[in-house]
C-alpha cells in the first residue's frame with residue numbers, strides 16, 4: 379500500500395497543476411527529448427509519480443482520477459496487485475527469452491488462452507509488442523494469405539504511427555510528411571457510412587484483399603457505427619472473398635461492455651488485433667487469426683516477421699494475470715452495468731452546456747463532442763485543475779474521452795463526472 383491506498387480515492391489537488399516540480403521536470407525533458415513527442419504534456423506538464431487503481435499521483439502530490447486508463451491500458455486498474463505479483467514472480471525466473479527462436483512456458487499458456495478467448499474461428503496467435511505492430515502483422519498476414527497488397531480502410535481511423543500502420547491511419551496531419559513511404563494500395567471510405575460507398579470504392583480495385591476496421595473509432599473521435607454496420611461489413615467481406623480484419627487494440631478486453639466490441643453483433647473476424655489492456659501496463663500485443671491464414675507464415679528459413687522482445691516472459695505473466703482478473707471479476711460485465719449510469723449523467727449535457735454538441739458511448743467508453751477545439755482544450759484543462767485526467771481526440775481535437783479503468787469505484791466515477799460538469803459550467807458561454 380502507498381499514499382494512494384488501493385486506488386479508489388477521489389481527486390485531491392494540493393498544488394494547482396502543473397506544480398513547481400512538474401515544471402522543472404518538463405523543462406529538463408524539453409532540453410533532452412525530441413520536440414513534438416510530449417506535445418500535450420508541454421501545455422499541461424504534470425508528471426506521473428505513481429498510479430494505482432483509478433488514481434494517479436503527480437510529482438507535486440496531487441491525486442487524480444484517470445479517465446484515460448493510461449491510453450486504455452489500465453482496464454484492470456493501474457498496478458493491480460495480482461499483475462504486480464505475477465510480474466514480481468516472473469522477474470525472479472526469466473526476464474527475456476529468445477523471441478522467434480526459443481519460447482518459454484508462459485508464452486504457451488498465454489497463446490492457448492488467447493486463442494480460446496478470441497472471437498475468431500480456429501484461432502492462432504502471433505505475438506507482437508505494440509498495437510501498431512499487431513496491425514502491421516495483420517496486414518502482412520492478409521498480404522501473405524491472399525497475395526494481394528491492397529487494404530480497404532476507413533475514415534476516420536487510427537491504427538498506429540509506424541509506416542505500415544500509418545498507411546491505414548486516416549489523419550492527414552500524421553500522414554502527409556511521410557506520404558511517399560506509405561502503401562499506395564489503401565482505399566478509404568467513411569466509417570459507419572453506407573455500404574454502397576464500400577462497393578463503389580472496391581470497384582476496379584482487384585488488388586484489395588482485406589477490410590481493416592475499428593468496431594468503434596477510438597482515438598479519432600469515439601465514434602460508434604450504426605447498429606448492424608459491423609454485420610453488414612462482415613457479410614460484404616464474405617460475399618466478395620475479402621478478409622475481415624478487426625482492430626480491437628483499444629476496444630478489446632471489456633472496454634465496451636463485452637470482451638470484444640465485435641461481440642455486440644456476433645461478428646467473427648478473420649483477423650483481430652489486440653494490445654493495450656492485455657499487458658496491464660507492460661508492452662505486449664497480439665494478432666489472432668484463423669489457422670489457414672496463419673499457415674501463410676510457414677517458412678523453411680528464418681521468421682518473416684519478428685522482434686527482439688516478442689512475447690516477453692514478464693509481459694506474458696502480466697497478460698495472464700490480466701485475463702484472470704477480467705474473467706474472475708467479470709469486468710466486461712461491470713462496464714456494461716455502469717453504462718446506463720454514465721449515460722444518464724452525460725445525456726443532458728448537450729442541452730445543459732452550450733459548447734457540448736453530442737455525447738455517445740458504450741460500456742466505459744464515452745465521447746463528449748465539443749463545438750470547437752478550444753472548448754475541448756479548456757475542458758481538459760479544467761478537469762485537470764479539478765483532479766481529473768482526460769484526453770481530447772478526433773481529427774479536430776474536439777472529442778473528450780471518458781474511458782476510466784473498468785475497476786473505477788462508483789464514488790470516483792461520480793466525482794470525476796462532477797468535475798467535468800464543473801469545468802463545463804466554467805467554460806460555458
Ligand code: PMP
Nearest residue numbers: 508509510536537538596627628
Ligand atoms: N489501433 C488502435 C485502435 C489504437 O487505438 C491504437 C493506439 N491508440 C493503435 C492501434 C496503436 O497502438 P500502439 O500505440 O500501441 O502502437
